Amino acid sequence: MTASNKEMANAIRALSMDAVQAAKSGHPGMPMGMADVATVLFTKYMKYDPKWPEWPDRDRFILSAGHGSMLIYSLLYLTGYENPTIDDIKNFRQLHYPCAGHPEFGEAPGIEMTTGPLGQGLATSVGFAAAEKLSAARMGDVIDHYTYVIAGDGCLMEGISHEAISMAGHLKLGKLIVLWDDNSICIDGTTDMTVSDNQRARFEASNWHTLAVDGHDMDAVAAAIEAAQADDRPSLIACKTTIGYGAPNKGGTSATHGAPLGEEEIAAAREFLGWPHDPFVVPDEILGAWRDAGARGASASAAWKDVFEALDTDVKADFNRRLNKDLPSNLTDAINAYKKDLAENPVGPATRIASQMALEVINPIMQETIGGSADLTGSNMTLTKDLTPITADDFSGRYMYYGVREFGMAAAMNGMALHGEYMPYGGTFLVFTDYCRPAIRLSAIMNQRVVYVMSHDSIGLGEDGPTHQPIEHLASLRAMPNVNVFRPCDAVETAECWLAALEDKETPSVLVLTRQGLKQARLSHTDENLSAKGGYVISEASGDAKAVIIATGSEVEIAIEAQAELEASGIPTRVVSMVCCEKFDAQDAAYQDSVLGNADIYASIEAGATHGWDKYVGRDGVKIGIDSFGASAPAKDLYEYFGVTKEKLVAAISEKL
Ligand SMILES: Cc1ncc(C[n+]2csc(CCOP(=O)(O)OP(=O)(O)O)c2C)c(N)n1
Numbered sequence: 016m017t018a019s020n021k022e023m024a025n026a027i028r029a030l031s032m033d034a035v036q037a038a039k040s041g042h043p044g045m046p047m048g049m050a051d052v053a054t055v056l057f058t059k060y061m062k063y064d065p066k067w068p069e070w071p072d073r074d075r076f077i078l079s080a081g082h083g084s085m086l087i088y089s090l091l092y093l094t095g096y097e098n099p100t101i102d103d104i105k106n107f108r109q110l111h112y113p114c115a116g117h118p119e120f121g122e123a124p125g126i127e128m129t130t131g132p133l134g135q136g137l138a139t140s141v142g143f144a145a146a147e148k149l150s151a152a153r154m155g156d157v158i159d160h161y162t163y164v165i166a167g168d169g170c171l172m173e174g175i176s177h178e179a180i181s182m183a184g185h186l187k188l189g190k191l192i193v194l195w196d197d198n199s200i201c202i203d204g205t206t207d208m209t210v211s212d213n214q215r216a217r218f219e220a221s222n223w224h225t226l227a228v229d230g231h232d233m234d235a236v237a238a239a240i241e242a243a244q245a246d247d248r249p250s251l252i253a254c255k256t257t258i259g260y261g262a263p264n265k266g267g268t269s270a271t272h273g274a275p276l277g278e279e280e281i282a283a284a285r286e287f288l289g290w291p292h293d294p295f296v297v298p299d300e301i302l303g304a305w306r307d308a309g310a311r312g313a314s315a316s317a318a319w320k321d322v323f324e325a326l327d328t329d330v331k332a333d334f335n336r337r338l339n340k341d342l343p344s345n346l347t348d349a350i351n352a353y354k355k356d357l358a359e360n361p362v363g364p365a366t367r368i369a370s371q372m373a374l375e376v377i378n379p380i381m382q383e384t385i386g387g388s389a390d391l392t393g394s395n396m397t398l399t400k401d402l403t404p405i406t407a408d409d410f411s412g413r414y415m416y417y418g419v420r421e422f423g424m425a426a427a428m429n430g431m432a433l434h435g436e437y438m439p440y441g442g443t444f445l446v447f448t449d450y451c452r453p454a455i456r457l458s459a460i461m462n463q464r465v466v467y468v469m470s471h472d473s474i475g476l477g478e479d480g481p482t483h484q485p486i487e488h489l490a491s492l493r494a495m496p497n498v499n500v501f502r503p504c505d506a507v508e509t510a511e512c513w514l515a516a517l518e519d520k521e522t523p524s525v526l527v528l529t530r531q532g533l534k535q536a537r538l539s540h541t542d543e544n545l546s547a548k549g550g551y552v553i554s555e556a557s558g559d560a561k562a563v564i565i566a567t568g569s570e571v572e573i574a575i576e577a578q579a580e581l582e583a584s585g586i587p588t589r590v591v592s593m594v595c596c597e598k599f600d601a602q603d604a605a606y607q608d609s610v611l612g613n614a615d616i617y618a619s620i621e622a623g624a625t626h627g628w629d630k631y632v633g634r635d636g637v638k639i640g641i642d643s644f645g646a647s648a649p650a651k652d653l654y655e656y657f658g659v660t661k662e663k664l665v666a667a668i669s670e671k672l
Pocket residue numbers: 044045080082131132133134166167168169170173196198200201202258272
């Protein structure tokens with residue numbers, strides 16, 4: 016085909032401005048500005064095969080500036096992916112069509128992750144690049160690809176960019192290449208209103224290789240990408256562009272950022288670009304040239320398949336098992352044997368230590384786990400005996416010292432999970448889920464199995480005081496869709512929660528763990544994973560229960576003590592361990608009824624905000640919890656002071672009866 020690269024880039028511009036116009040909303044400026052850069056990348060350098068979008072060794076392309084979604088939709092259509100179709104593009108931003116306002120993972124193959132929250136694409140790409148390096152260290156040349164990112168001024172202004180850049184430089188992620196849309200425009204106007212950083216110097220300070228080019232000079236862009244590939248540091252290419260390039264009046268201004276150009280300006284742009292074609296029409300010659308570019312990868316993907324097929328049967332099977340997120344066949348048995356041993360030989364550790372004990376069983380069997388902590392390894396108990404550290408020069412290990420970068424850690428874990436063959440888990444204090452929250456939300460939106468190991472889960476952590484004592488965190492995490500919030504009460508439940516988290520292929524889990532030791536409540540063994548049901552009767556009433564106490568984690572022990580006292584005073588009382596509300600709510604009504612029964616009074620006890628417990632205990636129920644900030648003191652004194660006690664529970668139930 017004889018279409019020029021400029022004409023090919025103009026196809027992206029036309030599709031973008033026309034789709035935004037048809038939708039009456041969207042962001043034409045970024046795709047029009049970066050069309051030249053993207054054309055060079057997708058016609059010459061990106062390794063991908065539209066006929067096999069899941070090719071494990073494909074280059075990853077992350078549109079961190081997710082508002083420019085029409086750029087990726089145009090590229091996927093033009094290069095010949097099955098989706099989106101031109102009809103999908105005509106229905107940009109419409110219900111039940113894949114071309115959502117921002118790129119959504121799962122809507123079309125080729126969209127490697129959901130983007131839109133600025134900066135997070137960049138931070139997640141650190142995880143993609145880390146996963147590539149991990150697999151290269153394990154499998155050699157079989158995995159050998161780049162991670163390309165398009166980031167905007169906004170991505171680089173977000174605080175998360177610092178954590179991401181710093182980690183990528185430290186880990187020497189040389190196959191991470193960031194193309195910065197250096198257009199000096201944001202929504203409120205020119206970037207000189209808000210930022211005067213020397214961005215290249217900032218990246219260089221974190222051991223990156225940097226370059227700057229005219230983003231409309233395709234040869235210069237090509238040369239820069241080649242230089243970036245050749246350098247063993249991560250690379251930043253500052254691409255100086257004109258936002259909305261092609262729109263003769265609005266181009267170069269924030270007017271093109273997030274609104275349709277309007278019929279008049281679109282007509283002028285058609286004139287300016289020499290694009291006389293009707294909306295959504297890409298002439299055969301130009302579409303053909305794009306399809307040829309898309310077909311470039313077919314021979315490489317076929318060759319890769321041959322290399323993969325020649326691997327040992329076990330290696331192939333294990334790789335495919337990991338991609339499917341299936342568990343090793345012997346894991347459940349190993350957990351059950353461990354649970355049985357606990358039932359026979361009860362222990363009383365903090366659940367953070369119980370989590371480590373469970374991981375000592377899991378990690379040797381499940382080689383795809385990548386552990387880590389944001390500088391709290393000895394507190395979160397995330398390291399096990401068999402894990403060695405991952406360092407810049409040796410990625411054969413399985414433990415990541417993330418440093419004090421909670422958000423960066425969480426975003427990187429998403430990237431590793433999305434890459435396909437890893438099961439990342441990472442820890443910090445529960446109170447700092449706030450620092451991870453935007454990435455936890457993306458784990459949930461993208462259905463990614465990431466496990467957040469959150470210790471020091473209440474006032475029970477004691478002396479560190481209110482800044483470190485979670486209050487509203489459990490309730491707020493429970494409010495987030497598609498997140499399992501597990502709060503186990505002892506070592507048996509902790510093992511069950513780990514297994515349930517690993518079995519849940521499409522949901523992230525937060526394991527909420529104590530700092531302080533807890534008495535083992537589960538003293539008889541069953542192979543059944545009771546915690547996986549979310550809630551169950553952990554201690555039954557002597558007769559028909561008049562009172563039901565619903566407790567989680569460290570408060571199950573208090574509930575069982577209160578039960579003994581209530582029973583002694585003639586009130587048959589049942590204790591339910593509500594280890595995971597989300598799992599419990601997903602059970603059928605008959606099961607829920609069998610657990611909650613039909614008592615005269617319901618009570619909840621949890622050392623955190625009482626918000627949300629009404630749904631189980633009703634408006635007349637008893638809710639023991641803490642609806643203020645904590646305090647600095649020994650844990651025992653705090654439980655007394657805040658009234659999270661057996662005495663208070665017994666008195667409140669007795670009074671209501
Ligand atoms: C975390 C976050 N904050 C705010 C926004 C809203 N927002 C979308 S694009 C944008 C400006 C981005 O500027 P830039 O990256 O330079 O993009 P350009 O205007 O050049 O396309 C803002 C504030 C967002 N998407 N994510």
